[in-house]
Amino acid sequence: MKIAMSWFNDYVDLSDIPPKEFADAMTMSGSMVEGVESLGAEIENVVTGKILSVEKHENADSLQVCMLDIGGQMLQIVTGATNVGEGQIVPVATHGAKLAGGMSIKKGKLRGVVSEGMLCSHEELGITAAELGYEPEYGILILDGGTPVGVDIKEVFGLNDNVAEFEITSNRPDCQSVIGLAREAAVTFGRPFSLPVPAAQGNKENVADLARVDVLDQAYCPRYCARMIKNVKIAPSPAWLVRRLQASGIRAINNIVDITNYVLLEYGQPMHAFDMRDVAGAHIIVRRARDGEMITTLDDQQRKLDASMLVIADGEKAVAVAGVMGAQNSEVKPDTAVILFESANFDGASVRITAKKLGLRTEASSKYEKGIDPSLTEAAVNRACQLVEELGIGEVVGGMIDVCGKLPPARSLTLRPEKINAFLGAQIDTAFMIKTLNALGFGVDEAAMTVSVPSYRADVESEADLAEEIVRIYGYNNIKSTLMAGEITKGGKNAGQKLEDKVKAAMAAQGLYEILTYTFTSPAVFDKLRFPADSPKRNVVSIQNPLGEENSIMRTTTLASMMEALERNYSQRNEAVKLFEIGRVYLPQPEQTLPDEKNIVTLGMYGGVDFYDIKGMVEELFDSIGVKVYSFTPAADQSAYHPGRCAMITIGSDRAGYVGQAHPDVCDAYGISEACYLAELSFDALSGAADNAKTYKKLPKYPAVSRDLALLADDAVLAGDIAQIIEKAAGKILDSIKLFDVYKGPQIPQGKKSMAYSVTLRAADRTLTDQEIGKVMDKILESLECSAGVKLR
């Protein structure tokens, strides 16, 4: 909220404090100042002057020569304006003056006549018609006849003021007001704070005889105060009042409405003024709206209400949505003669819900939402009446209607200075604590060491809150920084967290870049990924209020996020892209409120890679994290993958994931016209199998022998099966098997493939003899032939 800083001086004298110092100190005591704007920063050396004479310019018909008194000094100024006349008070830019927009004024001659400055229009002073509160006539700005001569124009228009913008935290509704902030400033700078009790004289009548208020829902309206003004003279407000509203970003409307806004800013209490002509039977009824009841609010919108909303009504109709906005049917009009000021306390939660339902957040509703001190209503309505009397714009009727339920009693808290010091880690004097609390408006019983909390500080509920009150004034930065004493904690990462780091390192080492993606996605991805209609992955956690369809469900697969990342890179023409992610999927669980959140390691790539590259990366990952027992078996049933180029990955005996080429339809769906490769691995499966235990095996002492085998196998025979057969047949002396060539072509019969293996044999305790080797190789070939029909070529 923005406040003209001069306003604070009504309650605490801050006139000597530079704006920057004010902003810093307030920020450090808890009222964050976002910035301070200096209103008339551009304007210099412009004073008020009285026109003593106006004569025609001797050389130009369109110009006039004025003699001015600017307070003990005479100036001759030439002007082209036609609205000047003797006796007027006008703004005079003297030699060296600076005006709005950076214009500067110098002495000079105009068509041969000396001109010692310039007379100014409101625009040249950077003042809008709205700020003036009226539309001035074209030409020089003619000031009020009573304006003193020779004073700085900035003083006349309050342009020497600064406007501070505060960011007030939600726990401090009391600081959403000039008085609340003035109190904070007084404590911050250690200055006296004076809050006079506003009072209006009022006439001999009593408002209770002229109007009646019934509150039918005291829970939603704990207090309703009202006072009446007769013989109202609706007119523009005086400039000083308009300026203060303007500084806070509130447009001036007329004197009565402006007063309600002025009090809103000053006290933080929203007010409303009803034209009594429009209140049937002079009877205000505070009641729930009827379902479907219609009202046209001041912003010219027809709104439909329901029974959860509170309205202000008369016997016939609603005249306001309580705490939100008044109705057009009872607004203050130019000929309004009798008004009723409403100053009421409404339940914050109910106002919040109503404003939300109506899509209508107003200055008033946002104040009520945060909770307003119910004791403010009386002071605020009296302040409004006091202003009416001060401005002489109406006759205040005596008395006040005050419909007040039982207000909560003042909260009492125990103050234990030693406990607070122990909590803060400080040695703050008890005297300082008491002084601070007193200055903030708390009552302190020094004998009992109890603190009574003022009604405007409903946020202070416990000793910790008292500690904050004390320490923010003492200064957070005056608390000595310490390092935690007490029991040592070991800390560090657990096994799963360490494994996550290792997986990431292993993937990066193989040239993959880590990505991070949104965990919510669109239901459309299941079709893009070709998931069957009955896929369990289509069972999702849905967001009730998503930003859009595309982010409306929690993902059950990471493949879509990966394909989107590949898509983006592909569309940017990035070549050979290899990515990985460790991220969560969210699987609904029957009978459980929360889904199962599982981490999935996802790999995705295109360009210069094939199936065996991505499979190799998975194997390399297993190797680096110590997953030893795993296998790959063909998986034609994974619809997102190429049916002939996908393997299910099994770790131990558990399914751990899949690796393969993305189905070409999937690539098409993501606009990628290159082959993409994907792998998804359950992090839990990795975590269950990863084994850091390493044992040293002695380096071999005896030489190894290699034999090459050129085999002829049916297409359907899998390399994995051949390897298993060889392993089994060779037994203990098998050192390694390497498949170094697979060939299909002219020399090979249709439906067959040639596979070249290098088999290495080694015994740990001797050099193998030719005879031994021959026997083993024969056994291998025999097994291959009878188990898989594989023959030597």
Add this chain to the structure above:
Amino acid sequence: MKEQLEQIKAQSMQELESATDLQGLDEIRIKYLGKKGALTSVLRGMGALPPEERPQAGALANQARAAIEAAIEQKDAQLSGQARKAQLAGETLDVTMPGRRHKAGKLHPLTQVLDDVKDIFIGMGFSIAQGPDVELDYYNFEALNIPKNHPARDTQDTFYIDENVVLRTQTSPVQVRVMEKQKPPIRIIAPGMVYRSDAVDATHSPVFHQIEGLVVDKGITMGDLKGTLEVFAHALYGADVKVRFRPHHFPFTEPSAEMDVSCFVCGGEGCRVCKGEGWIEILGAGMVHPKVLAGCGIDPEVYSGFAFGLGLERVTMRRYDIDDLRLFFENDVRFLKQF
């Protein structure tokens, strides 16, 4: 005999002198010292000498062989050196041509910064805790002293799954989950994804990351909060940054604070990055609210604690001067390669 040897020696020396390559040198070696070489044939002729002359002649022959061998060796060394030099000259590479690299990938910049943050706190005895993204309203709000209809719920535009389940708007619910399970002393950080119903632009994202911290023990003070977070700030931003704490408000801490560090771009003078303030807000913190402790079954009269939370994206953007939040989730490798 003697003359013969002298002559062989002289002739070989002469030939050696004019040898220009290792092959020529080899030929000389064979010609004089080989099985059919000149010296060998002289030695063979020794059998014809009278026995008493043989020792002297033998000595002479050995002398001649040694002399020739030494000369050959010397020449060999000389010619080998020349040959190696010539070879090396022919093998000169353009060392300014690009190296052949095995490209490693990289971790996401957010991960890299998070790893730094984790390391700092692990060094102070913190563990890492985790909690679910899809969270009970109770943990995300109510247990944190944010009841239904609390105005703070409006500022955190929440994605709802149903009335009682939300996408967590902060990592703070992990605090509650940890306190319910673990008895003090507690020192944890809890990094994770959080969700707010914000439309995407350069500074807003419906998904971002926070790092929560929690310490609970006997005798934990606000001074400890300051000291711990100052250590963190200095470790992350350098020992010479200045740190300040400003009063603030969070429903689940009391007193609450925001921590600023002096702008690491301008050093506190005021610049674009710090919006002329000289300070940059880094994190929110506070003493754990007694209501929150009590709600987790921890007696606030016995224990106290502090909590803090920071936005990972914000810290990372400032570290690398990244001006658009969207880049983190677009995963363009041209971006990812830069870190």
